[in-house]
Amino acid sequence: MTASAVAGFQIEAFLARERDRVNAALAEVTEDAVAGAPPALREPMRYALATPGKRLRPILCAAAWRAVRGDDAPDAVYRLACAVEVVHTYSLVHDDLPCMDDDALRRGRPTVHTVYGNTRAMLAGAALIPAAARVLDVAARSLGLDAEVRRALVLELCRAGGAEGMVGGQLMDLAGEARRLDARALEDIHRRKTGALLAASLCLGGLAAGADEAALAALSTYGGDLGLAFQIVDDVLDVTGDAAALGKTAGKDESAGKTTYPSLFGLTGSKSLAAAFISDAIVALHAAGIRSEELEALARYVVERTH
């Protein structure tokens, strides 16, 4: 692929098309996720899974599949990819609770606990964790993947969405509030909080596609670096963005006294740092022989986005 091919890639159209495919798959896997649940739990689970979003994680998962296989991904890959969105959704539901970030709005829509109360939101969030494992396994079976791969998929998702990954990062993030952190500590937080699940998105796509160890490692590195760049840009947008475009309250980090990338490196320095991580991400793919117009365009999109 040439530089001009990447430059000519229509990222917004690609994202819109992919988001539609993910949303269709998400509607389907919602049925697997809530199967057997009592109605009082099904409602907040459905509501949570219908939260609008960029769907970046499943889009990355399907793109990783294509990067490894070279042909288009069947619908079951999108359903498999949605398992990561289910875990991401649980984290948003819990994050928004009063004992955590206490947010009443998410993408302009009342948060789950605002609609269903704290108890139902908390239980619905917790129920999404095992539901994600089921969604993943059902989709993996319809892809004809063998038990060893299905086992590996669930364990990888658990690792990324658990104590050493996302949940650990959330706690470190909350513990770091109103405390001065250095760049290393901040990176550790965001590698866990955001990077781990993004890396898992790519890994799951790669695992489902039958990628070898080197390709999986490269996809994981790309995902982790992309996660960091994403978080840096989030921090920048928190300073420069407006609430309507972000779908959340801007300026929240500063008022909470949080250490952010802009507070450590300034706005220009933060943008350069994000660009450097993106560059590293693409180098990792190339080193493993992975040439993916989509993944390269997605990486550039993450640093160039304005909301």
Add this chain to the structure above:
Amino acid sequence: MTASAVAGFQIEAFLARERDRVNAALAEVTEDAVAGAPPALREPMRYALATPGKRLRPILCAAAWRAVRGDDAPDAVYRLACAVEVVHTYSLVHDDLPCMDDDALRRGRPTVHTVYGNTRAMLAGAALIPAAARVLDVAARSLGLDAEVRRALVLELCRAGGAEGMVGGQLMDLAGEARRLDARALEDIHRRKTGALLAASLCLGGLAAGADEAALAALSTYGGDLGLAFQIVDDVLDVTGDAAALGKTAGKDESAGKTTYPSLFGLTGSKSLAAAFISDAIVALHAAGIRSEELEALARYVVERTH
């Protein structure tokens, strides 16, 4: 086995011995559960997993293994069994939170949120869910179980600990507070809230031991019925017991206006019902050709216990 052999079974000594083995295994799997977690998360996870308990679920799991195999269970079976205790522990941590049951003490010890605050308790609880999958998988590997069984174990634990099982039951239980329920609704709640995870304990032991479908179904039926009996006896003890022996606040159900088995059937009627479920549980085992002195004695213990 003769009736006198069961009658002669030293259940208290058996439970004490088994509890020691489970506690030793739990200390080991705690390391797998917290591996890679940041210290601020590791502490409340460790504290939660060190909550004293009857360890009924892992004891049942190991007993199911022996019932199928006929010889003693290696230590790895106890570590595998502890995965269920990890899920049970997460549910206790979340149940005790102010937005749920709001309990300051559990078995006479300050609850996790009392010691570490609501946020850390909530995150530690959530982190225990994927941690349980890892604990299960690591133990299953050391038992030499193949990928298909390891996959089945994790999925079964997710099913029982999720929306259609335990979490669904918890929500129904909370939603039913201060509302008059009939016997059928009450049974549905407790089959999910308590029965599902107890049934999974037996199933996991059976799966690990290589039980056939009929044996797994019987173990599951036994577990579900045992769970109901256990809950009925819990309701009875809430009326008749004292706080010190129970390790929690007695009379709480009545003051919360909850429908309980004693409120529907009286104390004597409730005890008879518990005995009937226990009897059904043992019949199910016998019908599948499972003769287990331990499982029969455990079933009787559940209805005869005084705390």
